[in-house]
Amino acid sequence: MHIxxxxxxxxxxxxxAEGLRMDGYETDTCFDGEEGLELCMTENYDLILLDLNLPGIDGLEILRQFRTFNTNTPVLILSARVQIQDKVEGLDLGANDYLTKPFHFEELEARIRSLTRRKFIQEDVCLRCSRITFDTRTREASVDGTPLALTRKESALLEYFLLHRNRIISPEEMIEHLWDGSVNSFSNSIRVHISSLRKKLRTALGYDPIQNKIGQGYILEE
Structure with a gap:
């Protein structure tokens, strides 16, 4: 997921950002409203965490303009404003959730899991495909109940494949959602990580559930 x-x-x-990266999310950061609005309008994110009191452009104005352009991407407001009217205005403008500062990081993680599951119509915290299980809360994968030792990037890849099983995923889409801006479509990084993930799954399952569709991308088939 790209946040x-x-x-x-x-x-x-x-x-x-550091905590979410450790959870397996790719994150971009900015500290002012003008840059934030530009990123919202030009990049494709799975979730936006939005403060309200920002220099340049207020968070509510960013939300107002963003929702005229994009009505699907979840937005979670993070704000020290505790008045009910601020919460009502933010939700009415299209925010999906509102978290008041200060907050515990564990609560932020739970809100993010809820919003991303909702986006992919996934109610359970565990993603499953045949004998593979991935717990989105603990970030642990297993096959037939036996844990898989995956790297952070391999875990993120497996999660994305499980959310989009039976659909071909292009390298460009993976870069957009699972890598930061330092990787481009010509990078060998994608192939290296997918190859490593496939090897581990093949060892555990006895077969390779991820197939390479030449010229198109990769697919995890049930």
Whole structure:
């Protein structure tokens, strides 16, 4: 999952980004409203974390403009504003959830899991495909109940394949949702990580559930 954090408290912003990266999410950060609005309008994110008190452009104005352009991407407001009217206005403008500062990081993680599951119509915290199980809360994968030792990137890839099983996923789509801006479509990084994930799954399952469709991408088939 690729998340944008728009937050002017730089220490908090970097702390959230680092914690979410450890959870397996790719994160972009910005500290002012103008850059945040530009990123919203030009990049494709799975979730946006949006502060309200921002320099340049207020968070509610970003939300207002963004929703005229994109009505699907979940937006979670993070704000020190505790008045009920602020929450009502934010939700009425199209926010999907509202988290009041200060908050525990564990609650932020739970809100993110809820919003991303909702986006992919996934009610259970565990994703399953045949004998493969992936717990989105603990970030642990298993085959027939036996844990798989996956790297952070391999876990993110497996999660994305499970969310989009039976559909071909192009390398460009993977870059957009699972890598940061340092990787491009000509990078060998994607092939290396997918190859490693496929090897581990093949060892555990006795067959390779991920197929390479030449010129198109990869697919996890049930």
């Amino acid at each position: 944008l954090i728009i937050e002017d408290e730089e220490q908090l912003c970097r702390s959230m």
